[in-house]
Amino acid sequence: MIKLLKQTITVLEKYISPASLAAFGVALVLLIELFIPPYIGMADNGDYYRILYSNGLYFNVPDYTSQTLGYFVKTFGIFQYYNENSALLWSSQTLFVRLSLAISKWLGYDQQFDIRIQAALYSVLYIGAVYLFVKAAAWKASRRAGYGLAAAAVFVFGDIGYLAYFNSFYSESVVLIMLLLLFSACMLLYQRQYNDYFLLFLFGASALILTTSKQQNAPIGLIVAIVAVLFVFLRRGRVFRTLAGVQALVLLLTAVGTYALIPEQFVNINKYHAMTRGVLMTADNPEEALDFFGIDKQFAVLTGAIYYDQFSPIPVESEEMQVQFLDKYGFPSIARYYLTHPGAASKIFETAARNAFSNRTKLGNYEKTTGKPFGKRTLAFSGYSYLKELAAPKTSGFVVLWMVVIAGLYAPSFYKAVKARALRRALRLPIILMMMASGLCAMGVAVIGAGDADIAKHEFLFAAAFDLVTFWTIADCVCRRLWGPNAQKNAGEEEDELSLGQQQGGHL
Template sequence: MRLKKRNLFYQRILFLILALIIIKYVLFSYPQPGVADQGDFQRVMSEGGIGLIHEDIINLDFKRFNEYTVTDYSIKDNGFIKFESSTIGYIIYFISLICRSIGEDVFKTQYLAVIYVIIYVSALYIIMKSMNIKSRLKFGILSLLSLFVFLDGNYLIWFNSLYGEPMMISTLMLFIAAYSSYVYKKYTLKDDNKIIGRIVFIFIAAFLFVGSKMQIITAMPMIIFMLVKVLLDNRKVISKVNLVCLSVFLVIILIYPMRITMKNKEMSKDTQYNSVFYGVLNSSNDPKQDLIDLGLNSDMYVEAGKHAYLNPDEYVKYAPKTEITENEFYRKMSNGKLAKFYLTHPIRLIEGMKYTANHAFITGTGLGKYSRSYSEESIREFDKFTIWSKFRENKFPKNIRFVILIYTMIFSVSIYKYVKNKGNNKIRNKIYIIWLLIFIAALQFPMPFVGNGEADTTKQLFLFNFITDVIILISVYWSISKGIDFIGCKYKSIKSV
């Protein structure tokens, strides 16, 4: 038994070493790849207290967007970071403090990539350990699947950028790791001693996750449910002082993403504009009637099919963020009206979901991948360790039926296992993680089209695609594990005859 445990420990260390080798090859080998800015970085730069370096500002030939990666930024003295900043802003701010303390005034995105790697790989390691897999064969299979899926180059490449996507998936994995670690200690080891440490870990991971991007606000109900459940399950185990402190932390976690959303009203206005003119009206047969159904002025139909990022002279009358659009559109439009429109026009919603499904399962991007100093010609292709993402993109059916099939199957099996394991808190708490993922994915899938029209759909499906990978990996591993158990039982029965 002791030898078996030692072998499993060595397997986990081997997994860790292989993961770091892959990451070094994909992300930190020359020329270090990344993802060019498509206009999203400025908000994060402002939050984190960084800006363009002086050489780039005065360079008249500097190309900031779309074509080349920019990795070096000037560290500014902006005082203390604000509560409503995203969690990536916090990390950039603290990295900048460290840089300043050693006399460095340049922030490099590679520093951020290192933090992501630490969070991401640590989370994977904790999850693997907390699963408490006894079989070396099963652990080896899960390790290989995890390396190919989660360390795919089209995930890792985003780490070397200021986009929120890597923060989003890294902290989601951290939350899963924290909850898995808690379940392992409380329900596998049945050890409540110092359980407060595991609970605090869950709350910190939840805070980092819900503040990673504005779109995570849809995950709040399930996140809050899981946090409340943890508190209720341990109310007799932890001290009253700790219970009160965690309750206050829970309120902070609840308020935090709302504050981020309120701060970024201008961005919300862009998505609101896109949701109507580039979504509802884009392929409408009767845009005037659709506007009437939305409670808006029908003469806005002249802007049908336009998004919020065109040049001002490309709009006929209702350009974004102008006074007339403010009075006639922004003040009259609401998420409630949009939801009501799709509920009363289900065919339009289905058509939108078909469009979304056609853009699913793509984690790559057409943006530039390397710096201009490496190549004057913008390089937009990337193929380092992208076996899984290329397979997913080219082989998965891009239709709504396939999406529904995947999630219906895993949800049905999870309900069956949940009912079957009444009284087994270990199994049931693991199923809560699966339900969390399904819940988030179910809301993330329609969000791009409903909330932003046909603008940037592939990028906005990033979290949905990641969760789909997690769901598929769980399903494949579970099936293989059951197959190994079945073969093992058959072998034993034959051997005993």
């Protein structure tokens, strides 16, 4: 058996790299799950309308409403004439939906849109992202370690908890691809495996699309912009430094603009859930919690309510609700409430931690025509999702411990790089901290901004960031890159490397 394994590795090394093997493995899983019957996707939770109508699509299945939450629907109608629907919110996801629609029409399908066209577009991007990630993760790895990491990457990033999003209109698919590209670009820049200008562009493009993919990612844009400032000092060349500086400024302005452009309707929905599914549910006395915000105690009847409930004690779109309830508080005041009520804060963040390690939602994965029960989820290629849910300690304490341990592991090499005044070698820890801070920010925004409403999906970015950082840390350990000689020198390090002590300009 061992001899066969060695022979297999020898053959693989001759014809295919670890990165190519991982990309091929993920591509095979994508083909089987998304493009061969029974097709796997995700049911609509009621949010599809936000992205569909404004992009020229509509629901054309007669019993679509009865399939919501339980069945995956793959075909939608295409508006043939004037579309009077304006965008409910601006999202970079629109770029991918419209490109998929254009491809559909180019292929001759101008009456009905098959969501698998969008899935194919996402799949191409995702396969490329996995390739770059494993290319970086397997840097300086031995033969066995490299192919082991490739197999592990297929197991983790080929999990259906990630891939099922591609056959849906949820923005999490965009978040996953761009987060993977962002992290890969940073680490390849640190390793200097590709052209710096190409990686700088890849970093900026993925960061922009990630920040604008959904409004709750606006704070993440600020975090990424801070790391982008470090790239300004990476090289001596004025051109590179100017491009990096402009990019950092654009990311900062994009983050601010993304938050400012959130439509009032969605602000109200999130505020409603932040109070009814957050503050009131975690308070020992809901009436006292309402008094903190200056809200009439009669609104305690809304404890646990959902904005979309068919029957509500107080109509959610009424003037009374707006004036006497929603206008009385905002996200800053909710954050202040949690800061002054540690018991409630502990409860809401424990709720967040319990759902932070789940890659899957409770939405159905099958089409109704398959005859599967309503809400049935596939078990195929879901090993990592279930392993993660079973093994991860779902507590806020574990999240803090995980961050402290990871930061501690990378601190020695960071200190050595700073002491040696080598900025490029010092990049690794800031990149890791960027990913962890982005995940933690996503968790905080989810619970403060919307309580526990649809929390598993809202915390998707944390789940993805956790997987990326943990995978990378294991890869660094396996490849002896944490503190050993592999961590001391980057490939191709040349004289145009700008040290921490050299801030003067120059030419390439």
